[in-house]
Amino acid sequence: MATRLGKGVLAAMAAGLAALASPAGAQPKTEITLARFFGSCEADYGTNTDLSRARGECGVITTLVNKFNAENKEGITVKPQVIEWGPYYQQLTSRIAARDIPAIAVMHTAQIGDFIRARIVEPVDADLKAAGIEPSEFTPNARNGVTVDGKVYALPWDTHSWLWHINVGLFKQAGLVDEAGEPRIPKTVDEMLAQAAQMREKTGKPYAVMATTGSGDTANGARSFYSWLYDQGGSIFPGGFDKADLRTPEALASFSVFEKLAQANAITKGLDQSGAIGTFMNGGAAVWFTGTWRIDDMLAAAAKPGSPLAEGYTVRVFPSLFTKESVWTDNHSWVLLRGGSAKPEVRKAAQTFLKFMWDNNLAWSRAGHLPARAAVLDEYAKLPLRQYVVGIPQIGRSLPHEARRQFGFQAMIGEEIVSVINAGKTAQAAADAAQERSEPLLRGR
Amino acid sequence: MSGAADVLAPGAAARPVAAASAAGVGRPSLLNLLFVLPYVMLMLGLVAVPVGFGLWLSFQDYDMLGGWNGSVGLANYVNLLSDRIFQGAVRNTLLFVAMTVPAFVGLGLFLALALNDGLRRSAVLRSVFFGSSVLSVTVVTLIWRLVYMPERGLLGTVLGAFGLPEVNLVADERLALLSVVIVTLWWIIGLPMTLFLAALQQIPREIYEAAALDNAGRARTLWSITLPSLKRTILLVAVIEAILQFQIFGQVLLITGGGPNNASRPVVQFIYEAGFRDWQLGFAAAASQVLFLLMLLAALGQLWLGRRQDRG
Incomplete structure (x- = not known):
């Protein structure tokens, strides 16, 4: 009897505590998982919701999520x-195979085709419509990146590309600036080597x-390779997508190069x-081969007193050294993975989050994209500096x-370029x- | 007298045995299997089934996301044999094991001999040498990337202080694997050292005292007493380290990425890339079977060598 009474008291206490924890009228919480790279910067931006204070890719994405969590009215x-970026797709694939599927995942549009063929990424036309996002608002480049056979498979998030980040001070020291003090960008391989x-000779620093x-x-190597390949009108699939040719002229x-x-x-x-990063920020080299995503980080670094970049930091689209002007591009996008948001409330929450992100697309592009x-x-x-990349x-x-x-192609081509640079392998x-390595990649696929 | 005791003893013991037999104890029974069933289930579930599945997978065309595309017989193995990256990975792995296992045995034994005393200094040093073993591979590689970093790294700075030219270990095709060997030794030398220390403390002091009475010198004592007494531990360390080092992966991925020019890619990295990056699970499983075979042969070879020495 006493035991039964004790249980009753405990149950009443538990119910009371539960009632206290969820006050009347409060929305039930819906959790959605978001798989992403872009780094982790909880120490700097863990609770920040002020977008004007966020710098760089990591700062902006962390702040955006914080802001959404703090401000959304739907209890999401x-x-x-x-x-980490390096093994991101390997980990995402493993999680999908293990049925531990995030609701939303960031994905390069270069990768999206494989995931669509495996029926992992689903069309989001209906989701965008439900969220109030019009695909006609996408830039043509972004729209192209997320559209396959007339269906939209992701919410595009940016267009990113490959740049030269330039230490203008070192260019000045080397006498490689024009009358306006702007760096002279080479137009041929020989000019670049000169x-x-x-x-x-003038600075003792590598170019x-x-x-x-x-x-x-x-x-990094692969993106440079593709840019110079496209500058010549080349392709790694000149005879169709069943066989690569990496020995074309x-x-x-x-x-x-x-x-x-x-x-x-x-x-x-x-x-x-x-x-x-350390080498470039400390004035150890004149040009850094990297992407649009570093613009804001480097602007912040150059603004610091005593920075070796203080004499001037600028960017240019990865310059053509051949006959055409072209450059490698890709897009980050948000995909809904099959099985990741099967419950209606999760799907609805994912749509709400996508709408929030779309409304804040400009904030993201402050990182550089x-x-x-x-x-x-x-x-x-x-x-700042976006006039050089907006085209x-x-x-x-x-x-x-x-x-x-x-x-796989990006990793394999990049690895061969690393061997050329670090190990003296011939072109x-x-x-x-x-x-030789391209054949197993496409074998039986 | 003893004959009487011999006769009495079995008789005395016979009654309890008979009583136990009557209760079923000692009788072969299938129910007894229940005692080992949990372990057998675990072994089947966590070892036998995955090994069997892996073997089956190695004969299939299995895309990680696309699913099963049918059996391909020996095609995965045939493709492996002609794959130059895989050939390089096998060569690198064998080379890595050949460099690290003797080093673990030699260095571990040296440290154990040097620190096998009751001094406070030795206790501190034992903790220091073992300390790195508790670090994760991420932390270890982070430290060593800073050491190896060209121009501003510790190695370059030290060499520069002595007026020596910089050595870019990570970027040099001939030295990249060596750079990983150094990291691995630094990281987990603590385990072999501890095993040798434990074995050294098992050797009876009387033998050393007897040797001292016979005027045996340090070298003679080491050669004739210490090393023979440690024979089984040396074999244990060699087998454990061979099995561990065949599975080298994390350090390589985080320090050299397998390069330059495939000079440091081990078999496990090849498996990881084939399976998780290129989604070719069947091909990756075939490479896993080859690695399994290599490890099995190495372990069996060492055990055979150990038994042969025992008989000798």
Whole structure:
């Protein structure tokens, strides 16, 4: 009897506590998971909801999620699952295979084709409509990136591309600026090598810095390779998407640029990402080969008193050294993974979050990327240095969705370029090895 | 007298045994299997089934996301044999094991011999050498990337202080694997050292005292007493380390990425990339079977060598 009474009292207490914890009228909480890269910066932005205070990719995305969690009226909580960029797709794939599927995931549109073919990424036309997002608002580049066979498979988030980040002070010291004090950008490989020799002679510094040893660093070489390949009108699939050809004259010429840079000792060797950032920020090299996503970080670094970039920091679209003007581009996008938001309330919450993100697309592009929303392009162009990159969608190129295993190709080509830079592999040997390695990638796919 | 005791003893013991038999104790019974069933289930579920599934997978075309596309017979193995990246990965792995296992045995034994005393200094040093073993691979590689970093790294700074030219270990095709060997030794030398320390403390002091009475020198004592007494521990350390080092992966991925020019890619990285990056699970499973075979052969070879020495 006493025991039964005790249980009753305990149950009443538990009910009372539960009632206290969820006051009448409060919305039930809906949690959605968000798989992303872009880094982790909880120490700086863990509770920040002020977008004007956020800097760089990590700062902006962390703040956006904080802001959504703090301000949404629907009782939705977004739980970010931050994965390092290098192994992001490997981890995402493993989680999908293990049925631990996030509701929303960031995905490069270069990868989206493989996931659509595996029926992992679902069309989001109905979700966008429900959220009040019109695909007609997408920039043509972004729309192209997320559309396959007339269906929209993701909410585009940006257009990003490959740049030269330039230490103008070192260009000045080397006498490589024009009358207006702007860096002279080479137009041919020979011009670039001549500039590199002059840079070394006048400043003692290498011309270019690029990360080559980290797990995601192979992408750097591949993006440069693709840019120079496209500058020649080349493709790695000249005869269709069932067979790659990495020994075309154009591909070989792209590999050769790295061979010449390495032989001239004009590019750093053996640096990882943090080493490359440190080298450039400390004035250790004149040009950093990296993407649009570093613009805001470098602007912040250059603004610090005593910064080696204080004499001048600027960017240019990865320059053409061949006949055409073209550059590698890709898009970040938000996809809804099959099985990740099966419950109606989760799906609805995901749609609400996507709408919030879409409304804040300009805030994201402050990190450096071009916005995916056409209406804010003019605002974007007014941000510092963006006048140099705003024209990228007109000259940007990427592989079509029909090209399979693009991530594998990027890693493999990048690795061969790393071998050219760090190990002195010849361009011809790199092209031959890349050709051999391309076959298993497409085997039976 | 003893004969009487011999006769009495079995008789005395016979009654309880008979009583136990009557209760069923000691009788072979299938019910007895219940005692080992939990372990057997665990072994089947966590070892036998995955190994069997892996073997089956190695004969299939299995896309991680696309699913099963049918059996391909030996095609995955044939493709592996002609894959130059895989050949390089096998060579690198064997080379890595050949460099690290003797080093673990030699260095572990040296440290154990040097620190096998009751001094406070030795206790501190034992903790220091073991301390790195508790670090995660991420922390270890972060530290060593700072050491190896060109120009501003510790190694470059130290060499520069002595007027020596910088060595870019990570970017040099000939030295990249060595750079990982150094990291691995630094990281987990604590385990072999501890195993040797434990074994050293099992050797009876009387033997050393007898040797001292016979005027045996340090070298003679080491050669004739210590090393023979440690024979089984040396074998244990060699087998454990061989099995562990065949599975080298994290350090390589985070320090060299397998490069440059495939000079440091181990088999596990190849498996990881084939399975998780390129989604070719069947192909990756075939590579896993080859690695399993290599490890099995290495372990069996060492055990066979150990038994042969025992008989000798």
